[in-house]
Amino acid sequence: MANRIYIVGMGPGSEEMMTQEALHILGQSEVIVGYTLYIKLLGGRFPGKKLLSTPMHQEEERCRLCFEESEKGKKVALVCSGDAGIYGMASLMYEIGKAYPDIELQVIAGITAASSGAALLGAPLNHDFCVISLSDLLTPWERIEKRLHAAAIGDFAIVLYNPSSHKRKDYLMRACDILLCSIEDGRSCGYVENIGRDGTKVETCTLKELRGRKANMFTTVFIGNSGTEIINGRLITKRGYQIEKSTDICRDN
Amino acid sequence: MANRIYIVGMGPGSEEMMTQEALHILGQSEVIVGYTLYIKLLGGRFPGKKLLSTPMHQEEERCRLCFEESEKGKKVALVCSGDAGIYGMASLMYEIGKAYPDIELQVIAGITAASSGAALLGAPLNHDFCVISLSDLLTPWERIEKRLHAAAIGDFAIVLYNPSSHKRKDYLMRACDILLCSIEDGRSCGYVENIGRDGTKVETCTLKELRGRKANMFTTVFIGNSGTEIINGRLITKRGYQIEKSTDICRDN
Numbered sequence: 001m002a003n004r005i006y007i008v009g010m011g012p013g014s015e016e017m018m019t020q021e022a023l024h025i026l027g028q029s030e031v032i033v034g035y036t037l038y039i040k041l042l043g044g045r046f047p048g049k050k051l052l053s054t055p056m057h058q059e060e061e062r063c064r065l066c067f068e069e070s071e072k073g074k075k076v077a078l079v080c081s082g083d084a085g086i087y088g089m090a091s092l093m094y095e096i097g098k099a100y101p102d103i104e105l106q107v108i109a110g111i112t113a114a115s116s117g118a119a120l121l122g123a124p125l126n127h128d129f130c131v132i133s134l135s136d137l138l139t140p141w142e143r144i145e146k147r148l149h150a151a152a153i154g155d156f157a158i159v160l161y162n163p164s165s166h167k168r169k170d171y172l173m174r175a176c177d178i179l180l181c182s183i184e185d186g187r188s189c190g191y192v193e194n195i196g197r198d199g200t201k202v203e204t205c206t207l208k209e210l211r212g213r214k215a216n217m218f219t220t221v222f223i224g225n226s227g228t229e230i231i232n233g234r235l236i237t238k239r240g241y242q243i244e245k246s247t248d249i250c251r252d253n
Numbered sequence: 254m255a256n257r258i259y260i261v262g263m264g265p266g267s268e269e270m271m272t273q274e275a276l277h278i279l280g281q282s283e284v285i286v287g288y289t290l291y292i293k294l295l296g297g298r299f300p301g302k303k304l305l306s307t308p309m310h311q312e313e314e315r316c317r318l319c320f321e322e323s324e325k326g327k328k329v330a331l332v333c334s335g336d337a338g339i340y341g342m343a344s345l346m347y348e349i350g351k352a353y354p355d356i357e358l359q360v361i362a363g364i365t366a367a368s369s370g371a372a373l374l375g376a377p378l379n380h381d382f383c384v385i386s387l388s389d390l391l392t393p394w395e396r397i398e399k400r401l402h403a404a405a406i407g408d409f410a411i412v413l414y415n416p417s418s419h420k421r422k423d424y425l426m427r428a429c430d431i432l433l434c435s436i437e438d439g440r441s442c443g444y445v446e447n448i449g450r451d452g453t454k455v456e457t458c459t460l461k462e463l464r465g466r467k468a469n470m471f472t473t474v475f476i477g478n479s480g481t482e483i484i485n486g487r488l489i490t491k492r493g494y495q496i497e498k499s500t501d502i503c504r505d506n
Contacts, residue, residue: 150407
């Protein structure tokens with residue numbers, strides 16, 4: 001029978017926000033592989049496991065560790081923060097897995113920052129939305145710009161991942177400038193820092209204000225669509241025509 | 254102290270795919286409110302709770318039930334499939350909640366079909382993506398068309414929710430026709446039916462083939478971006494330039 005490697009989404013950080021399935025799979029694994037920081041967090045929760053880690057930017061090496069352990073007959077889980085299939089390691093595992101045809105891969109979905117951040121802000125993604133990463137480490141900036149333009153033209157609610165880092169301090173400002181070409185200054189926005197960890201921060205603001213805010217690598221940014229409102233400090237995107245229709249129903253009653 | 258209503262995402266269906274947090278909150282609730290079908294599913298898992306339900310299209314009534322029970326001092330949870338903040342009840346609760354200023358609302362994120370369907374297909378959302386509902390029950394079709402066009406122009410991976418229903422049998426075909434204006438016939442696509450339930454089905458195909466496929470209300474559809482490939486029957490969207498860079502690193506070694 002083929003060996004199988006599980007690629008497990010851990011959600012935003014706290015064990016409470018992991019699925020039952022993810023916890024069961026980690027419990028049954030003999031080897032857990034991941035980014036150094038996450039492996040440190042997991043060590044205490046899963047004693048007796050072989051824990052292997054590689055630092056940031058050594059993602060390919062991390063994947064190869066999984067296949068090597070699996071070839072030894074070990075039950076292996078690779079962990080990623082959020083959802084392993086959303087800016088995570090899943091696609092790289094499938095690419096590298098071409099060289100290991102006897103090993104099956106299975107992704108276990110986790111809560112991504114779009115979901116967990118939205119829950120903290122209210123309901124900013126309650127209609128059609130786009131998710132865009134501002135990191136140009138693997139994507140040319142021109143493609144990111146093109147997607148920001150398209151998202152604005154389509155009147156999507158927008159989630160921005162990786163809005164800033166040490167080397168890209170002004171990227172959120174640059175993204176806001178692109179959006180401001182076709183979206184009004186006062187558009188309702190919000191952002192969340194350190195979701196599911198100590199120091200969680202939740203803020204709402206206008207798009208113009210967002211342009212001047214400081215983001216870091218633990219920030220997730222939300223830009224509303226044309227119908228999004230800030231209600232009692234929460235960022236709320238309506239379900240299309242729901243509200244108008246509901247109001248009519250109330251009047252009829 | 255203010256009462257608080259929890260708006261809980263149940264994920265795709267199986268209890269395994271719920272978060273710890275969601276299960277704990279349902280365990281501590283006295284009243285659980287939801288769509289008739291979900292409440293039936295939950296009844297066996299949480300004996301001793303007051304279970305209240307309303308059928309489909311009675312969403313406002315369902316929200317009001319929550320506030321009425323909360324005003325009586327009960328601990329209330331409203332359950333939604335997937336993530337309550339993604340095409341779920343969260344925003345309607347905040348709207349109706351304006352009339353109940355003493356009641357706090359808190360959304361508990363769940364696994365949405367974009368995540369759970371992607372995990373079954375491989376890694377179709379491993380780069381920037383859009384989520385679009387084809388239901389024109391609450392959104393004019395023209396706006397849906399505009400978003401499909403924008404998503405194609407932006408070269409996003411695309412997830413389609415509600416691709417079909419009894420009254421909208423040809424909507425997936427219509428959406429494919431719009432996408433085919435700017436996307437090639439052979440674009441890699443896939444779809445998933447009955448995620449996390451009996452009868453789960455996972456298929457990959459080209460965009461042209463997708464146009465002729467039958468979808469139902471339990472189908473979630475994925476359209477790749479220009480770099481998406483079908484690898485061993487899995488739909489894989491690369492992390493930007495990752496692969497090219499990795500290959501170079503290998504050669505240097």
